[in-house]
Amino acid sequence: MKRLLNTLYVTTPGSYLSKEGEAIEVRREDGARTLVPLLALEGVVAFGAVGASPYILGHCAEQGVSVGFLTGNGRFLARVEGPVSGNVLLRRAQYRAADDPKRAATVTRNLLAGKLANQRTVVRRHRRDHDDPGGALGVAEDALSRALTQLDRPGGDPVAEVDRLRGVEGDAAAFYFAAFGAMIRRDGEDWRIRGRSRRPPLDRVNCLLSFVYTLLTHDVRGALETVGLDPQVGFLHADRPGRPSLALDLVEEFRAPFADRLVLTLINRQELGPDDFEIGETGAVTLTGDARKVVLVAYQKRKKEELTHPFLNEKLSFGLMWHAQARLLARHLRGDLDAYPPFLWK
Structure with missing residues (x-):
């Protein structure tokens, strides 16, 4: 490894x-x-x-x-970066699978099963360890459970199946981020999150999420390139010039257990304060230089945490988990594995 x-x-x-x-x-x-x-x-x-x-x-x-x-x-x-590693046969297999609606739907379904199950685990753990005022986390957990069931329902037209799966994920994400604030144990408007906002992030929580997601995407892209996969050609995320679609696909499994939990830890342990952010005239929120360094140190530390890979049954640092998933995806695309096993955080 x-x-x-x-x-x-x-x-x-x-x-x-x-x-x-x-x-x-x-x-x-x-x-x-x-x-x-x-x-x-x-x-x-x-x-x-x-x-x-x-x-x-x-x-x-x-x-x-x-x-x-x-x-x-x-x-x-x-x-x-240097020349793409790996052999052309793997990349050709990747392109064929991405162009095959049935195979693309199968890989997408497994990726999303990992994402939704991991989101549910994060919510479930917080409900177990903390109060759930208003029951927002219970509502989110039920919604995520329903979404996982909907993923397994047989689809109709294979061409439309990936869009159906995206819709299931989108509905579940709305419930998850509606309840995200319930996992923040800091009072006041400074840490209020009203759903997910991106370009630009409009509150401190979304600012942190976007920053950590960018770091994670960079690392996952490197893992895919290491095994010889093309990070531009994905299954869940549509092709778009300049977009690392496959990297964004693989990131989905790690958003909740790695990135979201890191953000919650930084906030709940008061490692960052309201003054570590700057708010622009347009409402865009950014990190200060010193705050960025705090996040980067915590990010590297989280990557070194060890856990057992659910499929390989090997103890690995968290920062190697996306390398393991990239290899498993390559094995599936080559035909060595019948299905792609998603990363399921316990």
């Missing part, structure tokens, strides 16, 4: 990345410099006004270390 490596996050504006032997040199505007061995890295993520020499970008590509560039607020800009 792949060894969990680190991701280098560069958050200081004006920093510059260059090659120093087999290491990345990070030089700040004040002259301070840090050397990070490439052997210890699986990726580099740069936020805001960070520059890089062509030599370090080329060397990272040769060594299989991806370099991603995001805005200071965490919106994806670009990614530099």
